[in-house]
Amino acid sequence: MVSVLVVDDSVVVRRLIVDALSADPGIQVVGTAPNGKVALSKIDMLKPDIVTLDIEMPVMDGLTTIKEIRKVHPRLPVIMFSTLTSVGASATLEALASGASDYVTKPANVGSVSESIKSVREQIIPRIHALCRTGTPPRGAVRPAPRLAPPPPRAAAGAGAGAGTPDIVAVGCSTGGPDALAKVVNALPATFPVPVVVVQHMPQVFTKMFAERLDRSSPLKVVEAQGEMTLTPGTVYIAPGDYHLEVARRGTGVVTHLQQGPPENFCRPAVDVLFRSVAKAYGGSTLGLILTGMGQDGKRGSEALVSKGAEIVAQDEATSVVWGMPGAVAGAGLAHSILPLHEISQHLISRVAGGRMARSRG
Structure with missing residues (x-):
């Protein structure tokens, strides 16, 4: 009770x-x-x-x-x-x-x-x-958590973590997400060389205020996404409340697209919708990140990304407010890495920025 x-x-x-x-x-x-x-x-x-x-x-x-x-x-x-x-x-x-x-x-x-x-x-x-789920560790509890998940079975040979340098980071989060996302984004450098697209489950008005608040605290530029915005490196695009956010290729660039199709997982915006579109536009050149959140939105979208060879990172249980969304992805064997919140930003920098530095030296 x-x-x-x-x-x-x-x-x-x-x-x-x-x-x-x-x-x-x-x-x-x-x-x-x-x-x-x-x-x-x-x-x-x-x-x-x-x-x-x-x-x-x-x-x-x-x-x-x-x-x-x-x-x-x-x-x-x-x-x-x-x-x-x-x-x-x-x-x-x-x-x-x-x-x-x-x-x-x-x-x-x-x-x-x-x-x-x-x-x-x-x-x-x-x-x-x-x-208040029985068996869930209290917020902030210290408990060892696995760092590496088994390789996702749907990933192509050589795909996933370490296979290449991502060209986009796609993020899904819900309960506890605003604080977790702020910690991740605020620790990224202003020179972060790829765009970041985000679905945080929030209603209208809230997403605009959230983007503005995050923009003030982050080295990156943070905006509430509008339709037909060209994705640019070092910019974070937050899905607006009551609209699904998608991305699509237009000529040599990639643009945002907003639509009000039916909710998925009782959510609009939904992580699955965004991740499917990112899988189509970027394929294996994607790093997908699932942060704390209730439910399992993002699981099917992660399946789509993994099938293209993308890398998936999930926040661990000990640092999640609710280990629903990341837990669903990890439990399905879709996560290449399961990391505590304080290690995620450095992982993104290493995989995205570090990969480009290594490539340029080569």
Whole structure:
């Protein structure tokens, strides 16, 4: 049984969340709090397995609260509740950078209480189970992890890791992804010689704010992708919320393409859609990277890449907030390397930039 503390200044929203969670027999709401100050005392008293935390509250808001929680409870999962606005997106990204585990958006423009409850239930229950999964190591736990996976069976002879220098890096991530992606991208040099295309599961507004935030902190240029943008080295292209991102060859270059086809793996944008298009445009000259995330989006796309001879890297379980997406890829034998987060950037530099230096000397 997963115990939950619900923190929100609105009586109506607290009731809505409690009702949404009551539908799951494996979840028990052990308490509620109207602000962060009360929540901190109740965490110590009730010792919940997970906390849902509103951002905008009197007395002590969500941003202050998550920072205080992390001082004492560095591994306690916390899910933020956010509004689908620029202000809400900015605050949510700040909360994630301060240690929040994940977030859900508050229902907007729904016609009834029952629809609001359904919206919250569909977003939050899978996240609670993913973050509190039995047998999953706590966030930040130190545990030896394998560095090398068995060679993917679908890779052609001589393909994959070490076979050649990648011409693009394609990244997929979800829960815990904003922080993980920031750590990877911020450690890459401004001279990184290939483009980076990214699907991070996020709604509209959030992806634009995320790209702008990452652009301010990274040596690379980071943009929210638009249609028909020519891919250039040293630039990171973030898939916009509610649009699938694809790449396609146009003459001597490669451009972005946005489309609103059906969601895949309940996601739009979806990693599988991006990876399939990258496999078609770049084939084996690709390095695919699967970071922390819930579900298994990216597994089929990785199959497509591996079939072309591409290299796949998965983040390890010990450093993932949720080892769903990378775990699915690793479990299927598709990952050439399974690395802790702090080693991924150097691996990319070695494979992409280092490979070009070696080639130029030759």
